[in-house]
Amino acid sequence: MKLPLALVFALTLPIIRAQVPHWGPCPEPAVQTAFSLKQFMGRWFEIAKLPAQFEKGRCIETNFTLTTSNSIRVVSSEILKGEVKKIEGIGVVEDIKNPAKLGISYSYVLPYSPYWILSTDYVNSALVYSCTDILRLFHVDFAWILGRTRTLPESTIEKAKEIFANNNIDVSRMIPSRQMGCEKML
Numbered sequence: 001m002k003l004p005l006a007l008v009f010a011l012t013l014p015i016i017r018a019q020v021p022h023w024g025p026c027p028e029p030a031v032q033t034a035f036s037l038k039q040f041m042g043r044w045f046e047i048a049k050l051p052a053q054f055e056k057g058r059c060i061e062t063n064f065t066l067t068t069s070n071s072i073r074v075v076s077s078e079i080l081k082g083e084v085k086k087i088e089g090i091g092v093v094e095d096i097k098n099p100a101k102l103g104i105s106y107s108y109v110l111p112y113s114p115y116w117i118l119s120t121d122y123v124n125s126a127l128v129y130s131c132t133d134i135l136r137l138f139h140v141d142f143a144w145i146l147g148r149t150r151t152l153p154e155s156t157i158e159k160a161k162e163i164f165a166n167n168n169i170d171v172s173r174m175i176p177s178r179q180m181g182c183e184k185m186l
């Protein structure tokens, strides 16, 4: 079946929104070897992200809790317009041979989105990538640098960007997340 390109765009535009889709299928980055889901649990702050979403909330953080040996509870929060907003989701290891490749869903009606841990030392930083193929014609992706603290040294951020780039992930448009003035709210 060959779909006219205009129809493909009409069907997928809501997904793309402000993002620039990249042509071709998703890259296949290497993920964290011997990934320990248990060690990854707990509180992570969003340090930087792709794509740029300037209008979104600040002080974004996620708290992961193990529910079974291969499933987790995911609670993300942010401050938006002076209010703390929380969303809860579930995450699963879809293939126990690939524990660093999680799927996360924030609603029973939504499918699991990939949530791949490309690299982490569990105690300082983590690199997360999510990519969805659209008919293998193009792909839409998200990338995050997470920290156990609200800020990370610039050298850690630069190193993280290098790892993404070495895996054919374009992080030139990655923007720092705002993690200032958070403590008085949360």
Ligand SMILES: *[C@@H]1O[C@H](CO)[C@@H](O)[C@H](O)[C@H]1NC(C)=O
Binding pocket: 043, 063, 064, 065
């Ligand atoms: C993370 O979730 C666990 C389990 O629900 C809870 O006990 C803990 O206080 C939470 N931590 C933060 C920082 O929200």
